[in-house]
Amino acid sequence: MFYLSLAFSLVWLCHLAYLLVLDRQLRQMARSMQARAETPLSSADK
Amino acid sequence: MRRWFMALAIVMLMLSTWLGLTKGQIVPVQRNILYVHVPNSIGALLCFAVLLVASVAYLITDRQIYDWIAAAAAEVGTVLASILNATGMIFSRAEWNVWWTPSPRLVSSALLWFLYVVYLILRTSLPGSPRRRARICAVFGIIAFLDVPMVYISARFIPDIHRPDFSFESSWQSLALMLGMVGTIVLAGVLIWLRTDLLRRRFELENRLHD
Numbered sequence: 001m002f003y004l005s006l007a008f009s010l011v012w013l014c015h016l017a018y019l020l021v022l023d024r025q026l027r028q029m030a031r032s033m034q035a036r037a038e039t040p041l042s043s044a045d046k
Numbered sequence: 047m048r049r050w051f052m053a054l055a056i057v058m059l060m061l062s063t064w065l066g067l068t069k070g071q072i073v074p075v076q077r078n079i080l081y082v083h084v085p086n087s088i089g090a091l092l093c094f095a096v097l098l099v100a101s102v103a104y105l106i107t108d109r110q111i112y113d114w115i116a117a118a119a120a121e122v123g124t125v126l127a128s129i130l131n132a133t134g135m136i137f138s139r140a141e142w143n144v145w146w147t148p149s150p151r152l153v154s155s156a157l158l159w160f161l162y163v164v165y166l167i168l169r170t171s172l173p174g175s176p177r178r179r180a181r182i183c184a185v186f187g188i189i190a191f192l193d194v195p196m197v198y199i200s201a202r203f204i205p206d207i208h209r210p211d212f213s214f215e216s217s218w219q220s221l222a223l224m225l226g227m228v229g230t231i232v233l234a235g236v237l238i239w240l241r242t243d244l245l246r247r248r249f250e251l252e253n254r255l256h257d
Binding site: 001003004006007008010011012014015016018019022023025026029030032033036 | 052056059063075076078079082083086125128129132133136137139140233236237240241243244247248250251254255
């Protein structure tokens with residue numbers, strides 16, 4: 001029973017953690033792209 | 047859309063776990079590990095098949111999107127292959143009292159995992175232009191895929207502790223495994239989709255910063 005619980009916990013933990021990490025990274029990336037698009041160019045950039 | 051697929055995969059995997067551990071329980075109890083071990087192995091092999099197709103497509107068309115898909119498939123496949131090896135070792139310990147034995151399928155599975163870890167290392171460490179790196183990785187991805195059929199056929203043609211003639215006693219067991227397989231394949235698809243999108247957006251952001 002211990003090994004069965006270990007295997008199932010490991011699989012669920014890996015699947016969910018990976019899914020959530022990727023989803024979060026993607027949302028952060030979308031936010032930074034939006035911020036970049038909305039920020040006007042500074043004089044240094046010009 | 048993507049959220050719906052994520053939810054669908056999670057619901058199918060939850061159903062598979064519930065069915066596998068209740069109505070479709072296998073005796074002795076440690077054999078129920080196959081409800082997560084087999085779907086993850088199928089998922090890993092399919093990811094490597096996606097990597098092969100994307101690598102070939104990249105070499106033919108030279109389009110960046112195929113390189114991103116190949117990278118995403120390699121990463122997701124490596125995660126699933128890690129789970130495959132870990133659950134296999136846990137099953138082996140519970141069933142035969144050893145963590146590892148040099149059987150053909152175990153060795154070919156471990157080799158597969160190493161090959162794709164090498165692929166991921168190559169992607170980040172190869173010098174030169176991104177185009178050159180993508181082409182070398184595509185060639186390596188195609189060569190590495192040669193191990194996939196070996197994993198599949200090793201237990202059928204070489205004497206092994208794995209039993210290719212395994213059969214279920216009830217339809218609940220087949221249903222639980224089928225749900226697990228479909229759920230894992232949908233999950234792998236969503237993960238590849240997310241990772242490809244992330245790579246594409248990162249590329250676009252870097253381009254904007256350089257402009």
